[in-house]
Amino acid sequence: MPDSDRSLAIFIDFENLALAFQGRRDRFDIARVLERLVEKGKIVAKKAYADWSRFAQYTGPLHEAAIELIEIPRRALTGKNSADIRLCVDAMDLAYSKDHIDTFVVVSGDSDFSPLVSKLKENGKHVIGLGMQESTSDLLRDNCDEFIYYEDLGRAPTLAPGLPIHLSDSKKKAFALLLESLLALRRENKEVLWSSMVKDTMKRKKPSFNEAYHGYRTFSELLEDARKEGIIELETDERSGTYVVTRFGSETASPRSDVAPRKRKRRSRRPGSRTPNGKPEQANAPLSSSAADLEIRDDAERGQDAVDRHDVPAPHYPEEEIPF
Numbered sequence: 001m002p003d004s005d006r007s008l009a010i011f012i013d014f015e016n017l018a019l020a021f022q023g024r025r026d027r028f029d030i031a032r033v034l035e036r037l038v039e040k041g042k043i044v045a046k047k048a049y050a051d052w053s054r055f056a057q058y059t060g061p062l063h064e065a066a067i068e069l070i071e072i073p074r075r076a077l078t079g080k081n082s083a084d085i086r087l088c089v090d091a092m093d094l095a096y097s098k099d100h101i102d103t104f105v106v107v108s109g110d111s112d113f114s115p116l117v118s119k120l121k122e123n124g125k126h127v128i129g130l131g132m133q134e135s136t137s138d139l140l141r142d143n144c145d146e147f148i149y150y151e152d153l154g155r156a157p158t159l160a161p162g163l164p165i166h167l168s169d170s171k172k173k174a175f176a177l178l179l180e181s182l183l184a185l186r187r188e189n190k191e192v193l194w195s196s197m198v199k200d201t202m203k204r205k206k207p208s209f210n211e212a213y214h215g216y217r218t219f220s221e222l223l224e225d226a227r228k229e230g231i232i233e234l235e236t237d238e239r240s241g242t243y244v245v246t247r248f249g250s251e252t253a254s255p256r257s258d259v260a261p262r263k264r265k266r267r268s269r270r271p272g273s274r275t276p277n278g279k280p281e282q283a284n285a286p287l288s289s290s291a292a293d294l295e296i297r298d299d300a301e302r303g304q305d306a307v308d309r310h311d312v313p314a315p316h317y318p319e320e321e322i323p324f
Helices: 014-020 030-037 056-064 082-097 111-122 138-143 150-154 169-187 195-205 219-228 249-253 289-308
Strands: 006-013 041-050 068-071 103-107 126-131 146-149 232-236 243-248
Touching (some): 006 014, 014 041, 030 126, 041 082, 056 068, 068 082, 082 103, 082 111, 103 111, 169 195, 169 219, 169 243, 195 219
Parallel strands (some): 006 041, 006 103
Antiparallel strands (some): 232 243
C-alpha cells in the first residue's frame, strides 16, 4: 500500500537567494519551489527570513503562497547575521516540539547552515536542501539527505506526451494534472503507483481538484477514461481490487517487454480419446520421452490431489504388526 506522506517544514533564507539572483534577468519564483516540494509530502510550515524593506517586490507573491514573513533588522543595526540565527532557532524549536514534522527544507546555499543540517539529522529528521547552483556551498549540499537545484525546477518532463486533440478543455486539464502527478511520483522512486496515491498527489499539487468538476463520478472513472485514450495503462490489484498505474505518457507507445507470454499447460491424452482433428488415438501408441514425462507428472499430481482430498485409504496393519 502507499507509503505515508511526509510532513514538511520549509525555511527560506531569502537574503541568500537575493544575492544569488543579482545580475540575473529572471526573478525568484516561489511557485516553482512549492510545486516541486508538494511532491515530497504535505507542507505544514513555511517561513521566510529577510529585511523585507529591501525586498518589497517579493512580498506580494510570498503572501499569496501563504508564507510567513519573518522581519529581520538590518545587519548594520545588529552587527550579526540575524536571519541565519533566527532561522536556526525556529527550525530546532519545531524539531523538538512537533514530532509529526519529519522533513525539513532549508532553502539556501550558505554553508553556515551545515551544523543545523547535522543536528536535524541527528534527531532523525530528513533534510532537503534547495539553492542556486552557482552560489551553493559544497559542504551544505553534501551534508543534506537530498539537494535540489533551483535551475532544475523549470526543466520540462521527459515522459509527458501530447494529449489527444479531440478532448475537451476540462478533460485536458484533468489529464495534464494526472500526468504531472505520475511524473512526480516517478521522481520520488515510487515503485507501485496506487490510484489513491496518485489522487493524493494531484490534490497536493492542486487542492481544488475534484473529479466531479471534470465530468466523472469517481476517480476510477477518470483513470478508465485516461486508459481509453491511451494515456495510461492500468492493472487491478488482486488483493485490494484497486487500480494500479503501470505505464503512462510516452511509455505506452512502446511494446511491453517485461511481461512474458503465458504458456498453456499440455495434458497427455488417454488411450481411446480423440485427437484435435477428430481421429481416434491409438491405444498402444508408444509415447515419446517428453510425452512420457508429462504423463508421469500428471499421475503424480493426481496422486497428490487424492492425498489432499483424503481419498487414499489408510494403511491396514494386522493385530500383531500394529506399531507402538
